[in-house]
Amino acid sequence: MITHFQFKTLFENKEMPGWHFSFYYKKQKFTGIYHQNGDIQWTSEQPLDTDLDQVKEQVHELMLFHVYDK
Incomplete structure (x- = not known):
């Protein structure tokens, strides 16, 4: 389970899509x-292959909830 999830806009112009998380x-x-298209670019080591799909799904759900379902 993901904990302590945080995100912020990638650009100063908040109208442009993209977020650090x-x-x-x-x-x-x-x-x-x-x-914006749902792609994730890891800036750290990515989760293990056995966990990767589950983690990506959780990130997508969190971003949908926090960014798009405001």
């Missing part, structure tokens, strides 16, 4: 960039 998963911090 960070969270902890299994006691390890992960960071990345979430693009």
Whole structure:
């Protein structure tokens, strides 16, 4: 489970899509960039392959809730 999820806009112009995000998963911090099309660009080591799909799904759900469902 993802904990301590945080995000902020990627650009000063908040109308432009793109967000920095960070969270902890299994006691390890992960960071990345979430693009408007749902692509994730990891700026830290990415989660293990066995966890990657589950983590990406959780990030998508959190971004949808916090950014698009305001």
